[in-house]
Amino acid sequence: xxxxxxxxxxxxxxxxxxxxxxxxxxxxxxxxxxxxxxxxxxxxxxxxxxxxxxxxxxxxxxxxxxxxxxxxxxxxxxxxxxxxxxxxxxxxxxxxxxxxxxxxxxxxxxxxxxxxxxxxxxxxxxxxxxxxxxxxxxxxxxxxxxxxxxxxxxxxxxxxxxxxxxxxxxxxxxxxxxxxxxxxxxxxxxxxxxxxxxxxxxxxxxxxxxxxxxxxxxxxxxxxxxxxxxxxxxxxxxxxxxxxxxxxxxxxxxxxxxxxxxxxxxxx
Amino acid sequence: xxxxxxxxxxxxxxxxxxxxxxxxxxxxxxxxxxxxxxxxxxxxxxxxxxxxxxxxxxxxxxxxxxxxxxxxxxxxxxxxxxxxxxxxxxxxxxxxxxxxxxxxxxxxxxxxxxxxxxxxxxxxxxxxxxxxxxxxxxxxxxxxxxxxxxxxxxxxxxxxxxxxxxxxxxxxxxxxxxxxxxxxxxxxxxxxxxxxxxxxxxxxxxxxxxxxxxxxx
Numbered sequence: 001x002x003x004x005x006x007x008x009x010x011x012x013x014x015x016x017x018x019x020x021x022x023x024x025x026x027x028x029x030x031x032x033x034x035x036x037x038x039x040x041x042x043x044x045x046x047x048x049x050x051x052x053x054x055x056x057x058x059x060x061x062x063x064x065x066x067x068x069x070x071x072x073x074x075x076x077x078x079x080x081x082x083x084x085x086x087x088x089x090x091x092x093x094x095x096x097x098x099x100x101x102x103x104x105x106x107x108x109x110x111x112x113x114x115x116x117x118x119x120x121x122x123x124x125x126x127x128x129x130x131x132x133x134x135x136x137x138x139x140x141x142x143x144x145x146x147x148x149x150x151x152x153x154x155x156x157x158x159x160x161x162x163x164x165x166x167x168x169x170x171x172x173x174x175x176x177x178x179x180x181x182x183x184x185x186x187x188x189x190x191x192x193x194x195x196x197x198x199x200x201x202x203x204x205x206x207x208x209x210x211x212x213x214x215x216x217x218x219x220x221x222x223x224x225x226x227x228x229x230x231x232x233x234x235x236x237x238x239x240x241x242x243x244x245x246x247x248x249x250x251x252x253x254x255x256x257x258x259x260x261x262x263x264x265x266x267x268x
Numbered sequence: 269x270x271x272x273x274x275x276x277x278x279x280x281x282x283x284x285x286x287x288x289x290x291x292x293x294x295x296x297x298x299x300x301x302x303x304x305x306x307x308x309x310x311x312x313x314x315x316x317x318x319x320x321x322x323x324x325x326x327x328x329x330x331x332x333x334x335x336x337x338x339x340x341x342x343x344x345x346x347x348x349x350x351x352x353x354x355x356x357x358x359x360x361x362x363x364x365x366x367x368x369x370x371x372x373x374x375x376x377x378x379x380x381x382x383x384x385x386x387x388x389x390x391x392x393x394x395x396x397x398x399x400x401x402x403x404x405x406x407x408x409x410x411x412x413x414x415x416x417x418x419x420x421x422x423x424x425x426x427x428x429x430x431x432x433x434x435x436x437x438x439x440x441x442x443x444x445x446x447x448x449x450x451x452x453x454x455x456x457x458x459x460x461x462x463x464x465x466x467x468x469x470x471x472x473x474x475x476x477x478x479x480x481x482x483x484x485x
Contacts, residue, residue: 062354115316115318154328157325158328159329160329184318185320186321186332187320188320188368
């Protein structure tokens, strides 16, 4: 009987083939819809009336092909998430990340990462919480590293995300300064930037470093991916883009913003 | 009953092979059994493993999940959650070893860690996480299906211990053990150098996520 139940459960699951999520559309290009939550959907948009900034409930199949969508009113908390940029300075602020002294300390930081994320959570919130909880605990200032995957790369491997972000620490390893990514969900150790990008970039091509989101946004064909380094205060790609457009910089993260990320991404 | 759901069966003979086969994993088996950290400790408490991606370039996704085991009295509950993009049956097991395979374990250098290479790193199967934890035979071959599955099974600690002991000769020490989950979409192209086991396809047997159980409380 128990087997029948188990088998029945699995059979039931087999019919639940579509994945549904809600997110704002960040951009649409080359048949790829990019969402704020980092996911992508593949679709010939000729018959679809969708635009950047639309907030939709989307249903995709296992290949991330758009099956259907429903436009929604953007909820208040989503609005809050989109406008976290505190445009406080108009000249590039000096942000000096802490030099972590030694690999032992780096491992301690890594192992202090909150491991109780929600199953459905966004890398932006996880990275923000990890970076700020470490800062609150030890005063260590980190940066964020954003990897942006180009449309041509996404199409070539049917990759299901268009960007990813994680905290980045500067570590003094016996006199050598290393930059190590601490992406606790997807790696069991601190990684070099190249090791980290290799998780997403199967061609193993190095990602081009840029400071301008537009370079990624308007030039998708020549590279597989771009990297942008920002201070720990930047949470979402929209903030980087906004910085470029407005010429103003994010120099702090509010307590409410960090608490919101904690609430969105982690079990309480 | 198994005949009524053949498409969700993974050969029971595979599990038998896992249990008996010092063969491919013979070296790691003997290494594991000499590991004093895995001997003579009680298994009571809560254990958790973060499951991180392996061979993730086989799909455009990073599989990730969690395995949780709670033991209270004679009651054991095993819960695994995995999010990936392959709607297939996911073979999953606790292994006897204490390390997840890495690309260093890709012995034939084909760019993938196959099931045989994974077992050389992580040891043979200690407990198959199938449809019936109370029995080696009854639930063997029934594994969770889905590209985003939640598996919850309960068992008797004494039964689990006795099965594990008879199969592996080891006591039920969970902390430090490896959890491995397998399976990508059937159409995934991979080289013929990728080894498999029993009647499983390469796609069904290739490992996709791994974690190490840590004692929580």
